[in-house]
Amino acid sequence: MKHELPDCDELFVKYFDRWCSAEDRKRRRFKATYPDVMTIPSLIGVQSRDASPLGEEYQNRVIHGIQLMTNAANQEWPKFLSVKEPMDISWVDKFDTFYDTPHVSELIQRSDPENIKNDLVVTCGMFGAVLGRVILRSLPEMCWVPQWPYWDSTILDQRTGHLASVFHWSIKKFSSYGIDDGFRGKLTAFLMYLKDERNSQPAPAECLHSGKEKAKESNKADSEGPAGLAGSTIHPAVKSEDRQ
Numbered sequence: 001m002k003h004e005l006p007d008c009d010e011l012f013v014k015y016f017d018r019w020c021s022a023e024d025r026k027r028r029r030f031k032a033t034y035p036d037v038m039t040i041p042s043l044i045g046v047q048s049r050d051a052s053p054l055g056e057e058y059q060n061r062v063i064h065g066i067q068l069m070t071n072a073a074n075q076e077w078p079k080f081l082s083v084k085e086p087m088d089i090s091w092v093d094k095f096d097t098f099y100d101t102p103h104v105s106e107l108i109q110r111s112d113p114e115n116i117k118n119d120l121v122v123t124c125g126m127f128g129a130v131l132g133r134v135i136l137r138s139l140p141e142m143c144w145v146p147q148w149p150y151w152d153s154t155i156l157d158q159r160t161g162h163l164a165s166v167f168h169w170s171i172k173k174f175s176s177y178g179i180d181d182g183f184r185g186k187l188t189a190f191l192m193y194l195k196d197e198r199n200s201q202p203a204p205a206e207c208l209h210s211g212k213e214k215a216k217e218s219n220k221a222d223s224e225g226p227a228g229l230a231g232s233t234i235h236p237a238v239k240s241e242d243r244q
Contacts, residue, residue, distance in 0.1 A: 003105035008033045008175035015113050015120055016171065020149060027053065028152060033172060034165035037190065038154075044161045048143040051156055062146035062153055069129035076126070087133050093184040095127060096173065104174050124174060125151070128167035131187065135164060138191050160197045164190065 006014070009032035017025075017032070025031075029038075043051050052059050070087075077083055081094045099107070111120035128151065135155055136142055147153045151167035169186070172178030 003101045005101060005104060005108070005174070005176040005179055008172040008177040011108075011175045012168075012171055015111070015118070016149070016151060018113065019116055024149060027148075034152070034154075034168040036165060036169060038163045038165070039161050040163060041161045043156060043158070043163070045158055046156075047158075048145050048156060051145045052147065054146055054148060058148060059146040062148060062150050063144060065150050066129050066132065066144065066146075066153065069125045070133050072122075073126040073130050077130075086137070087130060088137065089134055089184055089187060091130055092134055092187055095130070096183040099123075099173065101179055104179060108174065120174065124167065124170045127173060128170035131166040131169055131183075134187065135166065135191070139194065157194060157198065159201050160194070162194060162197065 012032045020028070049056060049059060054062065073091075074085070074087065077091065077095065081091070081098060083091045083094055107120055107123060111118035132144065132155055136144075139157070141159075142155050142157050145154050145156045145163065151171070152165075153167065154163040154165050156163055169178070169183075173181070173183065
């Protein structure tokens with residue numbers, strides 16, 4: 001039986017965009033899935049709480065939700081994957097291997113897009129949270145930048161201004177665009193690239209300054225969409241073969 005998967009943007013519109021309000025769409029940088037990595041120089045040295053357009057209470061809610069998704073993966077994945085703590089890149093690899101095209105196709109078919117708790121959205125959420133956890137374990141000086149909806153949250157490297165849109169990596173995994181990416185290689189390539197970039201960049205004089213003016217500039221870009229990211233760099237995809 002031939003299994004055909006939807007494009008990542010088609011998947012996003014059907015299962016994720018429907019839960020966005022008009023204000024959410026105005027605030028988002030892109031109409032559908034985000035590039036894998038974005039670089040915003042104005043975020044260099046900015047604290048995560050100042051990089052996010054959300055108020056502190058809502059930032060805490062998003063971070064709590066991401067932690068719940070991570071905890072859920074920690075409980076559920078060992079039931080069908082041969083994984084054990086601590087959560088590391090082997091979790092990503094085994095999950096990626098398990099969810100081949102037939103498994104993804106079956107997951108999509110049983111997921112009701114009109115129910116936000118459908119299996120596809122829940123599984124994408126857990127995978128994105130795990131990707132984030134593995135990145136933060138590798139480079140603990142990085143931090144979450146909470147956004148709403150939660151799947152627009154990114155992980156920021158304050159030294160380089162690079163943002164990893166890990167939940168969008170996850171959405172792409174379940175599409176024709178990303179099903180064959182190979183997430184062990186993809187994640188390894190990203191971490192190697194980031195470490196190279198960090199080694200070539202001087203450490204900010206004060207990495208944790210308040211950065212209010214820089215944050216305002218970045219959040220203005222957020223509200224304006226892609227055109228508002230002038231001066232920023234977009235990296236459409238991180239592929240494992242880029243490091244070969």
